[in-house]
Amino acid sequence: MTTTRIYRPAASAAALVGLLAAGPALAEEAKLDTGDTAWMLTSTVIVLMMTIPGLALFYGGMVRKKNMLSTLMQSFATCCLASVIWMVIGYSLAFGGEGAFHGGFSKVFLTGMTADSMSGTIPESVFMTFQMTFAIITPALITGAVAERMKFSALMVFVGLWSILVYAPITHWVWGAGGFLAGEGVLDFAGGTVVHINSGVAALVVCLILGKRLGHGRENLAPHHVGFTVVGAALLWVGWFGFNAGSAVGANNSAGMAMAVTQIAAAAAALSWMAVEWLRDGRPSVLGIASGAIAGLVAITPAAGFVAPGGALALGAISGVVCYFAVTWLKLKLGYDDALDVFGVHGVGGIVGALLTGVFASKAIGGTAGLLEGNPGQVWLQLEGILATVVYTAIVSAVLIKVIDLVMGIRVDEESEREGLDIRLHGESVS
Amino acid sequence: MTTTRIYRPAASAAALVGLLAAGPALAEEAKLDTGDTAWMLTSTVIVLMMTIPGLALFYGGMVRKKNMLSTLMQSFATCCLASVIWMVIGYSLAFGGEGAFHGGFSKVFLTGMTADSMSGTIPESVFMTFQMTFAIITPALITGAVAERMKFSALMVFVGLWSILVYAPITHWVWGAGGFLAGEGVLDFAGGTVVHINSGVAALVVCLILGKRLGHGRENLAPHHVGFTVVGAALLWVGWFGFNAGSAVGANNSAGMAMAVTQIAAAAAALSWMAVEWLRDGRPSVLGIASGAIAGLVAITPAAGFVAPGGALALGAISGVVCYFAVTWLKLKLGYDDALDVFGVHGVGGIVGALLTGVFASKAIGGTAGLLEGNPGQVWLQLEGILATVVYTAIVSAVLIKVIDLVMGIRVDEESEREGLDIRLHGESVS
Amino acid sequence: MTTTRIYRPAASAAALVGLLAAGPALAEEAKLDTGDTAWMLTSTVIVLMMTIPGLALFYGGMVRKKNMLSTLMQSFATCCLASVIWMVIGYSLAFGGEGAFHGGFSKVFLTGMTADSMSGTIPESVFMTFQMTFAIITPALITGAVAERMKFSALMVFVGLWSILVYAPITHWVWGAGGFLAGEGVLDFAGGTVVHINSGVAALVVCLILGKRLGHGRENLAPHHVGFTVVGAALLWVGWFGFNAGSAVGANNSAGMAMAVTQIAAAAAALSWMAVEWLRDGRPSVLGIASGAIAGLVAITPAAGFVAPGGALALGAISGVVCYFAVTWLKLKLGYDDALDVFGVHGVGGIVGALLTGVFASKAIGGTAGLLEGNPGQVWLQLEGILATVVYTAIVSAVLIKVIDLVMGIRVDEESEREGLDIRLHGESVS
Amino acid sequence: MKFVTAVIKPFKLDEVREALTEIGIQGLTVTEARGYGRQGGHTEIYRGAEYAVNFLPKIRMELAVADELVDQVVETITGAARTGQIGDGKIFVFELGQAVRIRTGERDSEAL
Amino acid sequence: MKFVTAVIKPFKLDEVREALTEIGIQGLTVTEARGYGRQGGHTEIYRGAEYAVNFLPKIRMELAVADELVDQVVETITGAARTGQIGDGKIFVFELGQAVRIRTGERDSEAL
Amino acid sequence: MKFVTAVIKPFKLDEVREALTEIGIQGLTVTEARGYGRQGGHTEIYRGAEYAVNFLPKIRMELAVADELVDQVVETITGAARTGQIGDGKIFVFELGQAVRIRTGERDSEAL
Ligand SMILES: Nc1ncnc2c1ncn2[C@@H]1O[C@H](COP(=O)(O)OP(=O)(O)O)[C@@H](O)[C@H]1O
Ligand SMILES: Nc1ncnc2c1ncn2[C@@H]1O[C@H](COP(=O)(O)OP(=O)(O)O)[C@@H](O)[C@H]1O
Ligand SMILES: Nc1ncnc2c1ncn2[C@@H]1O[C@H](COP(=O)(O)OP(=O)(O)O)[C@@H](O)[C@H]1O
DSSP states (O other), X not given: OOBOOOOOGGGHHHHHXXXXXXXXXXXXXXXXXXXXXXXXXXXXXXXXXXXXXXXXXXXXXXXXXXXXHHHHHHHHHHHHHHHHHXXXXXXXXXXXXXXXXXXXXXXXXXXXXXXXXXETTEEHHHHHHHHHHHHHHHHHHHTTTSTTTBOHHHHHHHHHHHIIIIIHXXXXXXXXXXXXXXXXXXXXXXXXXXXXXXXHHHHHHHHHHHOOOTTTXXXXXXXXXXXXXXXXXXXXXXXXXXXXXXXXXXXXXXXXXXXXXXXXXXXXXXXXXXXXXXXXXXXXXXXXXHHHHHHHHHHHTTTTTTXXXXXXXXXXXXXXXHHHHIIIIIHHHHOOOXXXXXXXXXXXXXXXXXXXXXXXXXXXXXXXXXXXXXXXXXXXHHHHHHHHHHHHHHHHHHHHHHHHHHHHOSBOOXXXXXXXXXXXXXXXXXX | OOBOOOOOGGGHHHHHHHHHHHOSOGGGTTSOOHHHHHHHHHHHHHHHHIIIIIIHHHHHTTSOGGGHHHHHHHHHHHHHHHHHHIIIIXXXXXXXXXXXXXXXXXXXXXXXXXXXXXXXXXXXHHHHHHHHHHHHHHHHHHGGGSTTTBOHHHHHHHHHHHIXXXXXXXXXXXXXXXXXXXXXTOOOSSOIIIIIIHHHHHHHHHHHHHXXXXXXXXXXXXXXXXXXXXXXXXXXXXXXXXXXXXXXSSSXXXXXXXXXXXXXXXXXXXXXXXXXXXXXXXXXXXXXXXXXXXXXXXXXXXXXXXXXXXXXXXXXXXXXXHHHHIIIIIHHHHOOOOTTOHIIIIIHHHHHHHHXXXXXBOHHHHXXXXXXXXXXXXXXXXXXXXXXXXXXXXXXXXXXHHHHHHHHOSBOOHHHHHHOHHHHHHSOOOO | OOBOOOOOGGGHHHHHHHHHHHOOOGGGTTSOOHXXXXXXXXXXXXXXXXXXXXXXXXXXXXXXXXXHHHHHXXXXXXXXXXXXXXXXXXXXXXXXXXXXXXXXXXXXXXXXXXXXXXXXXXXXXXXXXXXXXXXHHHHHHHGGGSTTTBOHHHHHHHHHHHIIIIIHHHHHHHHSTTOHHHHHTOOOSSOIIIIIXXXXXXXXXXXXXXXXXXXXXXXXXXXXXXXXXXXXXXXXXXXXXXXXXXXXXXXXXXXXXXXXXXXXXXXXXXXXXXXXXXXXHSSOOHXXXXXXXXXXXXXXXXXXXXXXXXXXXXXXXXXXXXXXXXXXXXXXXXXOOOTTOHIIIIIHHHHHHHHHHHHHBOHHXXXXXXXXXXXXXXXXXXXXXXXXXHHHHHHHXXXXXXXXXXXXXXXXXXXXXXXXXXXXXXXXXXX | OEEEEEEEOGGGHHHHHHHHHHTTXXXXXXXXXXXXXXXXXXXXXXXXXXXXXXXXXXXXXXEEEOXXXXXHHHHHHHHHHOOSSTXXXXXXXXXXXXXXXXXXXXXXXXXX | OEEEEEEEOGGGXXXXXXXXXXXXXXXXXXXXXXXXXXXXXXXXXXXXXXXXXXXXXXXXXXEXXXXXXXXXXXXXXXXXXXXXXXXXXEEEEEEOOEEEETTTOOBGGGGO | OEEEXXXXXXXXXXXXXXXXXHTTOOOEEEEEEEEESTTOOEEEEETTEEEEEOOEEEEEEEEEXXXXXXXXXXXXXXXXXXXXXXXXXXXXXXXXXXXXXTTTOOBXXXXX
């Protein structure tokens, strides 16, 4: 039996509390705990559900009817491709060793993951699959920015390469043994930087290079079925407990508190988005409250194991308002066409959340104090984590998409865009 | 580490059986069990799923297309608002202390819920969030009665106040430490009174005061997409295992039996509703079988940890038929417009279930004998629980909605009702 | 406390590994493990979700709009009926005793399943309900072959009798104590034969006898909403972890590895189906990739606890291609009208998976070596399992449907088929 | 024969149909339509992007009638469909050359 | 020129279109419609509330044809759309004043 | 009065409506339609079964206009709806007998 790594060192204080409460001493760390394993199996299941059908529906409802299937396809195919890539190379790069920047090649094709390899108190197979679901949703999030106009073939190439060149290394930085950001004490409980800032910034870069949709700003590009979007948002919300409480890697106090604060922040952000929209536009929209909930879930992601309920309430309320303005004002101001607001919700929400984690972190909850408890340095650390991620993902994503554009073209022709990607790229249509 | 309360005393005999089977003695009750915690984390997730997207879709499919989004919105916004209220004050009123009628203010804003507070074998944070999902679905159920004509602003005010003034106290009566109904031995395993009778009766009262929909009895108000309703019913069914088996507050024998009887009762009720409909109308409808399943799930809710499989089969079959007549005959007879039959399914189903719990309760399963095992007194106790709930919720709900009507008006204007709430209240429409 | 049976002997080696890793010795086998129980409760929940709403949506999106509700109804009503039958007699026939061909009548109406009956480390109530969800999905799968033209009444009669005469005995053969296939060493981790080959072959037989849909081969019978189908496929995928990892009957290493290989095989099959379709038809369809994922999930089902990740990758990729040709070429060649491809995906996928389990089985993973590790005999054993199942289910299903046809007729009249089953059989329509 | 096409508010359909049935009309065909007119539309905002929705839902109804019935039909529709509010719709009357009942091949007045 | 509008049963659309193609018709436009007529409707019951569904799904098809083709077109549609059962639908023929092909600006018979 | 029916490509609707508004047209009614014509269709394949989709999405637009405006209207539609590609659609012009505004009972030219 082999235990290969320490998981998410940033969360270790919280985990420690959990483990002590749970009884078994840390010394016997390689012993399988069935309760922890049960929760991690479950978390894996529901994080997968976040992408398919959750994200697929969330995005699918927001596009025009003629592009609905192509949008579902982008999530579904990304799920398949990212799974295989994670198994082949991604997991190894992220968790295969102790480099500062990547984990090496020792776990390519999951070599050495035997029937009894452990990762803390759970089987490594469970840990690997849990992490796979994160490796799935991150590139899937990006597809929202390029909806309704990108070539499916080019998107698949991008997703494949990006998973290897961007996602796996950044994961290693933050959560891998020896990763340079984790070592410095950057707090990211469940993926605020790794998943949300990363995908949000990549999305912005890619959609800038791809260009706006035909008719953007003139024609009616409104969502064809906000109902699907609400269902998708609800499934994302539900699955997010696997994301955040699952990141405690066990059924412990840390998981419990992560779940509680996740719910509180999501609700608070949904309400704050609704409130500001009601004040400004005179009516609360359904798309608005759903977007607010997602914004809150994004923002609480890095903070989940570190903040108390009161902090979560504030963090959620703030992030709902900030993302509202990112999406309705900043985007219009700057004029880019991030079709489904990946940057506005995940990029901006992730940045707000990462910073506020530094503000609201509570020693009693996660072992680290934040600004409000007299530790302003944590905010600077958080900023460092944000910057490192933003710079790396922006540059590599830009180069990648440019190269793919040169080699094969990334945008469908005008007629296909007019007629719809469903029929033109996939030969199908929703009645 | 603090352990603050005994959970659901009515279920304690069943829980005892479970705990003994599971090994650890009750003495060490504050010790975290990872398996119990894993199951309660999961239960929390799937009970949340019952409301969004489950209930939202169940209701959303039953209204006319022009009101679909507004109906989704009612569930979604209720979810957000009830979450925050629970965190701020509801949890404290329900579980903050040992009064006979409410729990006091000691846990306002979750004060004192620290990282290591326990509730039996699970973290208090998990218990609090699990209970929060019940506090969400109960007011959300009510929205079905007022669909297609109530002002969203007035509904939000009602939901907020009702959560505090009705839901939290009744929860305390039945499940809180010192609650007067629990003390007397009323059996309510998972919320037959607290959730279903409570919401069903409040729904009836509110829709009577709100008045019928325009065109009721003349125009075609048929469901616009029974498909969505079936999906919603299915998600409610699936999530109901968190509701019922989760109410064992652990992964034990009681949870197992609660799950088994829940499935059996739901299936039996669905079939009995289908059968009677087939006989009377000449064809089994899809809406019918789905409604029957929900009726069975409602009815088994108070009984889940107390009855044996055979009892569940009978209880389910009876409740399907009774609710069928409540919905298709009683409602027409009395002429009220409970748009989506909250009273007929949840109110009536809850009452039938609460009474039949007293009939079918089995000492071998949950520690309490029912009428069939020679304990007729239990039926009277159940009746007491029903009456207390009905009277309190009816009066307070009526006063509440009347006051709100006076202050701000509760009904949309005629033109908005004609054109649809989606476009008028939320500025959106489903294509 | 009684422990009645050993579960799934074929999986015992794998389970042993898991149990050893988990710590508690096998001797105390009747002791409840809360972690194992938590995972099995969860698995039960998500396997139910596979049928409703998963399969219901998967199938419902593939039929024409006028038959959508009737298709949902077939899954939903099958769920209800199969549940009651399982409780009344099915569970007993499958797991009630140690016969070679069936389990007898000792557990009719769940007699003897007390509050503390155990099944390994979990309550028997959980085991019974977990198995019930398998007894639900298997006949529900068959309904895809008869969609759009079968009488609902006849279908219900068929489902009821088939559950008793075909499903329960075959389950006993493979997983019951003393079952003759298990005894011989046929590997079927989670139901490749019991569920998929069984339902796939029954489906073929029934649709051959039922005849083609009106207009088959001439009129446009295309899916009315591939979006629903994608959502259904996603929910099937997500729930499949309960199916496969749940079949480890505990939260152990075997479950972890089953989960990992399930994800890998599904993704590989989806991609291989997509690739071959892209090459042949010039575009990757959304229905195609979803079908490929299901094909991979079917094929990995018997293999889940027995193969390593590399084997799963190969097994998945192969099954995607084989099922593609079964559905697009074999079916056209032979000319039968298996409306939603139950045989092509579940029958063929199940056979491919069962055989490849014999090829790729790895001693290190599940305790049994396959062809590639020098044990060609396993392939022959697998073939025996396949043949026994195919022959029995084909004959009994054929006789059953013929008799029902004689007694009451199995097909709707032509006008009903033209106008749609929704309105004609259920009196409802999707707007 | 005349052919009457009317554009009305959707929720008036049942009333209009009943009124027409009362004066002996036995058949008509409707389609869902969207109308642009003085009634104006409204604005929908999705995440900050405003879209003017210029078209409002209408029902388009058409029926072939004998010459002598046409005035009564027009009056009946006008009466039943009127709310007095802007957007009530229009009625158009055309000359109809031929009418055939597919089932029987009957022509013109017998076909209606 | 004439303009033919036909209301038919939905499942007959492909047959009718093929029959028309065979006699040289190169274009037509269809819309989904709902018809009220002698065929009657049916009743749907949802949780005890009965709703009469008076309108049945139909296809409304329209095509502009040269004067000399109109009889053949009417016959062809009648033949292909007939099931002999009530509700087969109607054909209406109008005088067409002008026709224009948008792409080229061609007029009248050249535009069809 | 004249009655103009135009079949156009869906994405051209807004442009055409705006162009018509500019020349003073204040009302029109549109329905979603599917067109069969020279443009041809395409093939969809679902699990090996090929279906020819002969009909393509179109917008059917109709408006009643005063006689003197009809040429301008036809020109305006032609101009705004043209892409020059096959399938741009058709315009048909009919004689309109009567028009009524339901709200007011106004007739003919006052009703438009
Ligand atoms: N000139 C026209 N040709 C065809 N349809 C028209 C015309 N003018 C109006 N309509 C239809 O009549 C509907 C109502 O017209 P509108 O001008 O809004 O109100 P009103 O009929 O009360 O004057 C419009 O939505 C449109 O469908
Ligand atoms: N007078 C009419 N004007 C316009 N459409 C009509 C008229 N009468 C019937 N229809 C259309 O024709 C369809 C078939 O008519 P119906 O009376 O049911 O049967 P049949 O055509 O066999 O007599 C109706 O559903 C309706 O759409
Ligand atoms: N004879 C006709 N009658 C009615 N509609 C027609 C006729 N011919 C074509 N159409 C409509 O016009 C559309 C465009 O016609 P098509 O022949 O494809 O291209 P084009 O207009 O460029 O010649 C068709 O899709 C159909 O809706």
